[in-house]
Amino acid sequence: MxxxxxxxxxxxxxxxxxxxxxxxxxxxxxxxxxxxxxxxxxxxxxxxxxxLPGIIDDQVHFREPGLTHKGTIGTESKAAIAGGITTFMEQPNTNPQTTTIEKLEEKFAMGARDSYANYSFLFGGTNDNLEELKKLDKNACSGVKLFLGSSTGNMLVDNEEVLEKIFSNTEMVISTHCEDEGTIRANMEKYQKQYGDDIPISLHPIIRSEEACYLSSSKAIALAKKTGARLHVFHLSTGIETDLFTNAIPLEEKKITSEVCIHHLWFSDEDYADKGTFIKWNPAVKTKMDREKLWEALLDDRIDVVATDHAPHTLEEKNNPYTKAPSGGPLVQHALQAMLQKEKEGKISLEKIVEKMCHNPAKLFDIDRRGFVREGxxxxxxxxxxxxKNQVEKSNILYKCGWSxxxxxxxxxxxxxxxxxxxxxxxxxxxxxxxxxxxxxxxx
The missing domain is CATH 2.30.40.10 (Urease, subunit C, domain 1)
Incomplete structure (x- = not known):
């Protein structure tokens, strides 16, 4: 032994x-x-x-299958363990999408073959796969993912009758990407008329606005309350959304929980001038005030989890004009270091980092014997x-896309x-x- x-x-x-x-x-x-x-x-x-206990990242996009020019389970999980992430939950918007049990099991086979870190995958809900979702065993994977706003690999679920049936027909955690599609489309149409494809990146948080986020998050929460579903809202980006969540009860008793990502805690809209499309994410990085409100909610336990939403794209893709530059960026290698830097600045304690990045994801997704340093x-x-001290440079970046x-x-x-x-x-x-x-x- x-x-x-x-x-x-x-x-x-x-x-x-x-x-x-x-x-x-x-x-x-x-x-x-x-x-x-x-x-x-x-x-x-x-x-x-x-x-520390190994970090559990509940939201990554490792791009396999079908998008492996951006990253693979092997390359991105290797970067993850170099960053202290020992467990990841990968998202379903690959090609083909993970929307059948057969495709889910194919992904598990890829994980068994190639992953350096412990793994699970989310099953994608769509407008037309409810019957397949009903067949899914509650212990089969980490949960169900619903895109309530379109993003990379469009899996938008916009049929309200289907949404309610999904919320009513699974015991698993339903994780949601919340942005209101109608609001975004109206904003995009307005600015495309003005600028064509070359919309200034500074308008990204205006197009994918606070209103779009709040409308969608509040709608998902209302539906969860109506149906009794277990809801986890991914990547909050606005201050106003934080008021939708409670710290009045312990995490174990919450049926509605939330997450914030590294980039929304680190960057603000002031950084678009320097970083451009390299900090183009959905939902968008918003104002300094939004960032401060997210920190407040994280520290007072209205926000339960810190994750990455690691989503690599190639430099060539990111260097496109606004409408063609995809949203997302690579983060798993540097997420823990970023949070430790905030501890050095007095923003958060080491114990709180471990609570939000290790303990709480394990509790929230009912993971067996991980997320804590305990005998057994x-x-x-x-x-x-x-x-x-160490500086992030091209020479030490491990992501397949080669940038950070x-x-x-x-x-x-x-x-x-x-x-x-x-x-x-x-x-x-x-x-x-x-x-x-x-x-x-x-x-x-």
Whole structure:
């Protein structure tokens, strides 16, 4: 049996920081105590560095199948573990789309073959696949994804009767992309008449507006309340939307939850002048005031989860004029470092980062034995050194697309090691040739 002792760790977990050793046996944490010894174990001394549960990213687009010129499960999961993300949930807007059980299982086969990180996939709801969705076992995958506004790989669900039936016919978490399509189309038509295809990027948050987001989010929440569905609203981008959510009850009791993404916490509309289409996302990055309201809601627990919405496109694609430049950008390699930078700035605590990026995704999606550092749990761990500066440059970017919206940013922390199921998968820029990732299981 493979054994590893992780010595002299400062473990950030469940609201505290504990100095301890960890004994990993095969894929499980079997003991947490000071001064663990075992003559049959390999010893890795982390010398007082922080050790976190592996980050769980509930929203990524790894582009496989069909869009593999942008990224693959292999390339993007490799970048993810270099960033401390040990588990991901991938979205259904690939080609073909993940809208049948057959296509879902094909994706699981790709994950088993190619993924460096633990994986699950969301099943896509459409205007015409309700009967297929009804056949889906509640433990088959991480959940159901609905696009209530069109985005990359258009999967817009705009039939209100179908929407209500989907909300009424699944026990799984329904995750939604919320932007009102009619509002966006009217705004787009207005500015295309004025500018043609070369609309200034600064108008992106005006076209995909606060109103569009709020109309759609409030509608989804009303439907969830009417049907009793379990709703998770992805990537909030506006301050006004945060008032739709509550912190009056613990996460375990919430039926309606929400997420914010790294880019909406980091950038604002002032950055379009410098970054252009490289920070073009759907929903759009909005104002500094929206960003501050998102931080407030994250810290007071109206927002439950921090994720990436990692969505790579090639440089050539992103360099197109506004109407042809796709929305999305790569983030998994640098998401944890970005949040750790905000901790250095006094914006958030280390314990809160772990709560929002590890504990809460595990709770929200009922993931089996992940998201915490506990005896009996899978040994998904990340070692972070908080005193090593490193700059994001072309030469150290691992995404297949070869660029990052963080290029030029200096971070004050380094991801030193990442363990996947007790296996040292990444260490100081080097990857293990063995892949020990697992398909997620759930307790529903």
């Amino acid at each position: 493979a054994k590893i002792i992780v010595k002299n760790a400062k473990v950030i977990n469940e609201g505290g920081i504990m100095e301890t050793d960890l004994l990993l046996e095969e894929d499980i944490i079997t003991r947490m105590a000071k001064d663990i010894t075992d003559g049959n174990a390999d010893v890795i001394d982390v010398n007082g560095d922080y050790v 749990y899978f040994a998904d761990l990340v070692q972070v050194n908080r005193n090593t 919206p963080f290029e030029g940013t200096m971070f004050d922390s380094k991801i030193v090691r990442t363990f996947i199921n007790g296996h040292l998968a990444y260490e100081n820029g080097k990857f293990s040739a063995e892949r020990k990732a697992k398909r997620l299981t759930f307790n529903r």
